[in-house]
Amino acid sequence: MNNIQSILAVTDLSARGLRTVVRAASIAAAHGALLKIMYAPAAFAGPANADAAGGLGAVCLEVVERFGILVKKIDDTHGLLEDAAREARWCDLVVIGDEPDRSLAAFFRGQPAERLLRAAQRPVLVTRLHAQAAGYARILVAIDLVEESRALVDLACDFDGQADIELFHAFTPMHEGKLRYADVSAHVIDAYRHACARQARERMLWLSDASSARRNRVVSSIGRGDPARQAAVQQQYTGADLLVVGKRRRSALTDFLLGSVALRVLRWSTGDVLVVPHGVQARHSAALVQRGTA
Secondary structure (H helix, E strand, C coil), X not given: CCCCCEEEXXXXXXXHHXXXXXXXXXXXXXXXXXXXXXXXXXXXCCCCCCCHHHHHHXXXXXXXXXXXXXXXXXXXXXXXXXXXXXXXXXXXXXXXXXXXXXXXXXXXXXXXXXXXXXXXXXXXXXXCCCCCCCCXXXXXXXXXXCCHHHHHHHHHHHHCCCCEEEEEEEECCHHHHHHHHCCCCHHHHHHXXXXXXXXXXXXXXXXXXXXXXXXXXXXXXXXXXXXXXXXXXXXXXXXXXXXXXXXXXXXXXXXXXXCCXXXXXXXXXXXXXXXXXXXXXXXXXXXXXXXXXX
16 A cells, blocks of 8 residues: 555464565565564563563664665554554554464453454554565455445555455345245345346446455455455455455444454454455545546
């Protein structure tokens, strides 16, 4: 993304945490962004390790030598979620590993990446794959065909201009169940299903025609079933190394009671996932318009 000027990488200095730093550094190098690196224990289960400052300094030096980017060490923290959220609010992207929190409290309040996303309201990239120097080869964008989806497509395309982009939408058959309950004929149900698919294809054609999407090779596909489950399955099926999904602003209690497509995608996906709050999408879209008219 051309409007990404600073990236925050959160690492626990484990092997998995260092892969997170490498991914963040490769993105920063591709976009000329400042990379901030901070230490936090796994699952933000503080306090911070007394030896972390020295290890973090060594990591920063290695990143500078390897990638030739600007790096800032964030060491005035206690390794808590609040520290990461406070620093994240000044950054355009947060990169964190997927180290799970297996405590009972995490069942109700969510995993560390979910809590950080909710607290900072910044795009959060959860890394699971080894970083490649060439960036992401294929990006899957899970969309729900609402107006915000176009901004999400713009953001995904701008994230990596060389990646192949696949737009994916899954429609749920819940209304079909109501029609069957009302004893509607199979012919009518089949016609309803085809109408939903046609409407989705038309909407996705409009999305793929976005000006920023033309830099990338863009394809689209449609699934049927639970959107989160189908997006995770589609990522595995197509080999997409990044899945991008939008997230509505909700409290932890609301997400727990009603569920969230973005958070379920985050839990079920086996690849990297970029979760983008809806408000950030709107700001990104406005930035693209301003650049286009400048």
